[in-house]
Amino acid sequence: MEKCSKCGNPKIIIKRKQSGQALCKDCFIESIQKKAIKTIKKEKLLDKGDKVLVALSGGKDSVATLDILNTFRERNIIDICAVTVDEGIDNYRQAGVDIAIAHAKRLGIEHEVVSFKDSFNITLDEIMKRENHKGSCTYCGVFRRWIINRAARDMNASKIATGHNLDDESQAILMNYLEGNINNLTKLGAKTVSKSDKFTVKIKPLREIPEREIGLYVVAKELEVHFDSCPYSQMSFRGEVGNILNELSLNHPNIMYSTLKGFDKLKPLIKEELSPSFNFSNCKICGEPSSNELCRACTFLDELDTHVNL
Ligand code: SF4
Numbered sequence: 001m002e003k004c005s006k007c008g009n010p011k012i013i014i015k016r017k018q019s020g021q022a023l024c025k026d027c028f029i030e031s032i033q034k035k036a037i038k039t040i041k042k043e044k045l046l047d048k049g050d051k052v053l054v055a056l057s058g059g060k061d062s063v064a065t066l067d068i069l070n071t072f073r074e075r076n077i078i079d080i081c082a083v084t085v086d087e088g089i090d091n092y093r094q095a096g097v098d099i100a101i102a103h104a105k106r107l108g109i110e111h112e113v114v115s116f117k118d119s120f121n122i123t124l125d126e127i128m129k130r131e132n133h134k135g136s137c138t139y140c141g142v143f144r145r146w147i148i149n150r151a152a153r154d155m156n157a158s159k160i161a162t163g164h165n166l167d168d169e170s171q172a173i174l175m176n177y178l179e180g181n182i183n184n185l186t187k188l189g190a191k192t193v194s195k196s197d198k199f200t201v202k203i204k205p206l207r208e209i210p211e212r213e214i215g216l217y218v219v220a221k222e223l224e225v226h227f228d229s230c231p232y233s234q235m236s237f238r239g240e241v242g243n244i245l246n247e248l249s250l251n252h253p254n255i256m257y258s259t260l261k262g263f264d265k266l267k268p269l270i271k272e273e274l275s276p277s278f279n280f281s282n283c284k285i286c287g288e289p290s291s292n293e294l295c296r297a298c299t300f301l302d303e304l305d306t307h308v309n310l
């Protein structure tokens, strides 16, 4: 019978296809925490005294991010707060919001729930009923970033942590290559520092951890999470690219990791060549930093015949 490669415990919960390593529950939990901490140290994601805003959806990735960052909070290295964005997706979002509230309460951290409806007078479901919409994820990403950036400033956060995992990152890299959005590649990575100081530094501590291992981590640690996927996710190009990568991973278990590592080597070169040199000014409607007269959120809202509630 196969035993844990670390401690010999016969009760294994994972056998990693990539390395052949088998792990018991405790050694698996430790391995995930160590991997995230390695990324945090290698990429210098945290500084002592940081106040980190966790973008907490209640899904497995954000709950695992909160759980791992909380070990730094317990050692008084950082402080943590959280924001949950309610996009207004019927029969989906509320369950995640409730779980996010429960985790924030359990840990006693400052937490805000901010909705698209309150911020922009429209829900994502309402947007999707409009003719000629640009696709759910296009609006969702732009509006969510707008809310999270603003929350970070309101809560005086020095960093924003998101739960992007290895699958998300490799999908984003491949998507941008396939669509020819090479400029967007300059914005990917473990740590994103914007030229505008109105944008808070963004960090991704789980970026090297496969999605299924994060799922197993929250189950092993008995953390309550919202496991359903967004009803719009399969309609997206990202969903299609994700399916291709998953299929390739069956015979090439390292494909996502090698995509990420290859990109990390290229990134400094791409950045040097392509990093846009525009200067930020402020959006003339909402005041957020923007390279155009209107930021992307206000441009979309204008097309949808609504506006930001300031
Ligand atoms: S799948 Fe798209 S619409 Fe759904 S939450 Fe993610 S970004 Fe938003």
Ligand SMILES: [Zn+2]
Pocket (backbone or CB within 6 Å): 004, 005, 006, 007, 008, 009, 023, 024, 025, 026, 027, 028
């Ligand atoms: Zn073990």
Ligand SMILES: [Zn+2]
Pocket (backbone or CB within 6 Å): 283, 284, 285, 286, 287, 288, 294, 295, 296, 297, 298, 299
């Ligand atoms: Zn704006």
